[in-house]
Amino acid sequence: MGRTCPLNGLIVDSARQPARKSPAAESPASAARRRFINGVAAAAGGGCLLALGAGLYSRSASALLAQALRPPGALAEDDFLAACVRCGLCVRDCPYHILKLADLGEPVSTGTPYFTARQLPCEMCEDIPCVKACPTGALDRALTDINQARMGLAALVDHESCLNFLGLRCDVCYRVCPAIDKAITLETQHNPRSDRHAMLLPTVHSDACTGCGKCEKSCVLPEAAIKVLPRKLVQGALPAHYRKGWEEKARHGGSLIGEQVELPVRGFEGSTAGRSATETVVAPVVPAPSAAPSAASVPSPKEASGGLRRGLDSHWKP
Amino acid sequence: MARLPVSSSDSSVPRSLWQRQRWLVLRRLSQALVLLAFLSGPWFGLWIAKGNLSSSLTLGVLPLTDPLLALQTLLTGHLPYSAALTGAAIVLGFYLLVGGRVFCGWVCPVNVVTDTAAWTRRRLGIKTGRVPDAATRYWLLGGILVAAAVAGRLAWEWVNPVSLLHRGLIFGMGGGLFVIAGIFVYDVLVASRGWCGHLCPMGAFYGLLGRTALLRVSAAKRSACDDCMDCFAVCPEPQVIRPALKAVGQAGPLILSSDCTTCGRCIDVCDKQVFKMTHRFDQRSE
Numbered sequence: 001m002g003r004t005c006p007l008n009g010l011i012v013d014s015a016r017q018p019a020r021k022s023p024a025a026e027s028p029a030s031a032a033r034r035r036f037i038n039g040v041a042a043a044a045g046g047g048c049l050l051a052l053g054a055g056l057y058s059r060s061a062s063a064l065l066a067q068a069l070r071p072p073g074a075l076a077e078d079d080f081l082a083a084c085v086r087c088g089l090c091v092r093d094c095p096y097h098i099l100k101l102a103d104l105g106e107p108v109s110t111g112t113p114y115f116t117a118r119q120l121p122c123e124m125c126e127d128i129p130c131v132k133a134c135p136t137g138a139l140d141r142a143l144t145d146i147n148q149a150r151m152g153l154a155a156l157v158d159h160e161s162c163l164n165f166l167g168l169r170c171d172v173c174y175r176v177c178p179a180i181d182k183a184i185t186l187e188t189q190h191n192p193r194s195d196r197h198a199m200l201l202p203t204v205h206s207d208a209c210t211g212c213g214k215c216e217k218s219c220v221l222p223e224a225a226i227k228v229l230p231r232k233l234v235q236g237a238l239p240a241h242y243r244k245g246w247e248e249k250a251r252h253g254g255s256l257i258g259e260q261v262e263l264p265v266r267g268f269e270g271s272t273a274g275r276s277a278t279e280t281v282v283a284p285v286v287p288a289p290s291a292a293p294s295a296a297s298v299p300s301p302k303e304a305s306g307g308l309r310r311g312l313d314s315h316w317k318p
Numbered sequence: 319m320a321r322l323p324v325s326s327s328d329s330s331v332p333r334s335l336w337q338r339q340r341w342l343v344l345r346r347l348s349q350a351l352v353l354l355a356f357l358s359g360p361w362f363g364l365w366i367a368k369g370n371l372s373s374s375l376t377l378g379v380l381p382l383t384d385p386l387l388a389l390q391t392l393l394t395g396h397l398p399y400s401a402a403l404t405g406a407a408i409v410l411g412f413y414l415l416v417g418g419r420v421f422c423g424w425v426c427p428v429n430v431v432t433d434t435a436a437w438t439r440r441r442l443g444i445k446t447g448r449v450p451d452a453a454t455r456y457w458l459l460g461g462i463l464v465a466a467a468v469a470g471r472l473a474w475e476w477v478n479p480v481s482l483l484h485r486g487l488i489f490g491m492g493g494g495l496f497v498i499a500g501i502f503v504y505d506v507l508v509a510s511r512g513w514c515g516h517l518c519p520m521g522a523f524y525g526l527l528g529r530t531a532l533l534r535v536s537a538a539k540r541s542a543c544d545d546c547m548d549c550f551a552v553c554p555e556p557q558v559i560r561p562a563l564k565a566v567g568q569a570g571p572l573i574l575s576s577d578c579t580t581c582g583r584c585i586d587v588c589d590k591q592v593f594k595m596t597h598r599f600d601q602r603s604e
Contacts (some may be wrong), residue, residue, distance in 0.1 A: 085383065
């Protein structure tokens with residue numbers, strides 16, 4: 001047996017090479033050792049590769065977690081993914097069949113429970129059976145009052161199509177809210193478009209919203225203007241060191257930094273209520289007594305009595 | 319079943335269909351009943367077991383949890399409630415007693431898929447492919463435990479085909495079917511018994527529990543063996559047969575390897591009735 005050396009073209013007689021033994025000449029123990037090492041290397045490589053793949057997939061899948069609303073009492077998402085064994089006992093004990101287990105490929109970690117507010121919102125059972133069913137504590141039994149649940153946070157995300165923002169009185173999200181007047185309030189604002197109506201703007205308060213999803217479910221629009229999303233997606237946070245001056249002032253009965261010199265703000269004298277952003281702010285003009293009242297300014301009893309109100313405040317009365 | 323031509327001439331009494339399929343039928347029955355226990359609730363309103371193999375509650379009192387999953391949960395740093403830990407202890411005790419891989423053969427739904435794949439492979443006479451080392455599963459088992467500890471989450475549960483299939487059968491599935499189809503194709507075309515016998519870390523884990531198994535298959539009448547190789551062809555872990563059947567490295571006829579799933583298929587296919595289901599202390603051989 002001879003082979004041509006690739007470097008110098010010499011015929012190398014492998015039989016004369018003492019360093020390299022042919023497989024037949026190898027001792028059985030050495031062959032077994034080589035087989036073992038090869039086997040272990042292949043197994044280790046394959047096994048680690050598979051585990052790594054699974055780990056990476058779990059990472060990329062959880063990067064997409066986003067819209068999933070967890071059952072009440074669910075731990076923070078990272079802890080939840082450590083604790084939830086995907087058994088579906090919460091799904092079984094939900095009397096309204098709201099919860100589902102995610103399937104592979106859905107943008108929710110495989111097998112974990114979630115609900116879709118727009119389809120079926122949480123009914124907020126007082127005895128919270130889903131939490132009681134959880135064997136691992138992924139749903140924390142420390143939650144005993146369903147009103148303290150924080151499944152997500154409602155956000156009126158679309159101001160352009162919300163009927164109340166258009167000046168209508170829809171109010172449906174407000175009316176269906178289980179924590180009406182606490183989690184959602186209607187805030188009255190002047191309607192600059194009609195200039196004579198109020199807008200009652202549904203406003204969500206994060207300290208009371210459980211994220212049950214009733215508002216999103218019942219939004220009358222084809223696509224809900226109010227949506228419930230995981231708190232992490234919706235909620236901002238002030239820096240921890242921020243203090244609200246007016247709150248501190250009220251708490252301490254006066255400003256903490258003493259009285260400040262108040263500088264006049266030019267151009268903003270008088271009422272600013274109802275002023276739209278596009279309005280050119282002008283200083284109030286005292287009309288000459290001789291001038292005829294303009295078409296825009298409707299005289300009101302107040303004006304007649306000497307008070308002066310101009311701009312968008314039209315004093316319209318039904 | 320694909321059966322290699324049996325050369326035996328001194329044939330004993332021809333065995334009935336039941337005798338030739340008994341353990342397979344019993345096993346399929348067991349797997350179906352486990353599934354039915356979970357499905358009778360959603361189907362008929364008769365709640366026997368709730369949940370799935372990962373964790374369940376039977377008849378409202380008996381908690382059962384997959385001990386491997388409980389171990390992974392502990393490794394992530396989360397201490398589960400006592401319900402899950404009790405359930406894991408019960409399952410652990412049961413399989414330590416009966417034999418770890420009894421789970422694989424008698425409970426696991428993927429077993430039906432891979433058995434079918436192995437049958438297909440035999441019928442089609444496919445010999446190609448590359449089988450990974452049987453130790454790969456232990457590395458994978460170690461890998462998923464490390465992954466749970468490092469990632470701080472149950473990483474394997476994203477893709478675990480065993481829980482994927484069982485959960486899917488009970489709660490509905492879509493995307494998970496691709497994983498199961500993948501395993502089937504892999505077992506048919508690439509590696510004979512590739513998933514259950516070489517890769518599945520759950521099988522590896524339950525295999526580790528099998529060292530003290532009471533329920534064992536014995537090659538009691540091994541003197542009658544005519545080397546037809548039917549048992550080797552059908553066995554999901556063929557390496558476990560030789561020591562018992564041919565007295566290699568051991569004297570007794572008991573199949574002691576913890577890899578044995580105690581599926582009893584060797585008992586079914588053996589025309590010489592060499593094998594029998596028995597217990598660990600039954601060392602008799604004829």
